[in-house]
Amino acid sequence: MNQNINMAVLIDGDNIPSAHVKEMMEEIAKYGNPTIKRIYGDWTRPGLNKWKNLLLENAITPIQQYGYTTGKNATDSAMIIDAMDILYSGKVDGFCLVSSDSDFTRLATRLREAGMQVIGIGEKKTPNPFIVACDKFVYIEILKKQTEEKVGDKESVEPSVDRITEKEINLIRTTINDLSDDDGWAFLGDVGSLIQKKQPNFDSRNYGFEKLTPLIKSTERFEIEQRETPKSRHKLIYVKNIKKHAAKIKKP
Secondary structure, three states, rough: OOOOOOOEEEEOOOOOOOOOOOHHHHHHOOOOOEEEEEEOOOOOOHHHOHHHHEEEEEEEEEEEEOOOOOOHHHHHHHHOOOOOOOHHOOOOOOEEOOOOOOHHHHHHHHHHOOOEEEEEEEOOOOOOOHHHHOEEEEEEEHHHHHHHHHHHOOOOOOOOOOOOOHHHHHHHHHHHHHHHHOEEEEEHHHHHHHHHHHOOOHHHHHOOOHHHHHHHHHHHHEEEEEEOOOOOEEEEEEEOOOOOOOOOOOOO
16 A cells, blocks of 8 residues: 555444544555544534544544435435545545445445545444455454554453464465566565455454464464565565474464
8 A cells, every 4th residue: 555645534423433533544544644633523413522522632633424315325325426526636646435234335445446545444243245345344343453552451352363364365365476477486575465456354453463474374384585686774574385284373
């Protein structure tokens, strides 16, 4: 992801908890510069009161949308209309859609068709169609867990870390095969990028690892090699499938 691109951040206030908005904004900054930040909801409802101070602290503009009809989500419609207006304005190169609602699946698809990068942020209950419609999807639960670990509140950390299964192992293995040279080696940066395209919600943090390298090491299914490069002081990491293995998957 290009961190220099301008992004529009559109938040579904009716569908996202307010508790971790700071963590969400810090995460979004990894993917681009959030030049437009808006949140949609019916601000006459008591349920949205928790957002009000947070909006000032994070420079997020509230957009009022009354619920004209019972059972219809007017917030979704307002957010979709604004997204299309922003798209045609040409002021941004990407969008961050913050919601756990599958109603934004078509919007994410349409924005990507227009050449926009689309980041999704939502809870683990988010339906898969919306997840796969994004370039990358980040779970709020992971951002919450990281914050609790930073402050040392171990007792409040929820057991939200997923266990690595054969499904993830096979995803890594087949991706290495897709990119490997004649000797079976593949550049880890390319592997990570292709995995993200195949499965937008794949994130090493979901499994308790900050980076992809330690996650791969923990499986004991792959060879890892660091190579010197004359153009950089940093070593490049390459990975290779181990054809025969007897190791068990380790828990983080």
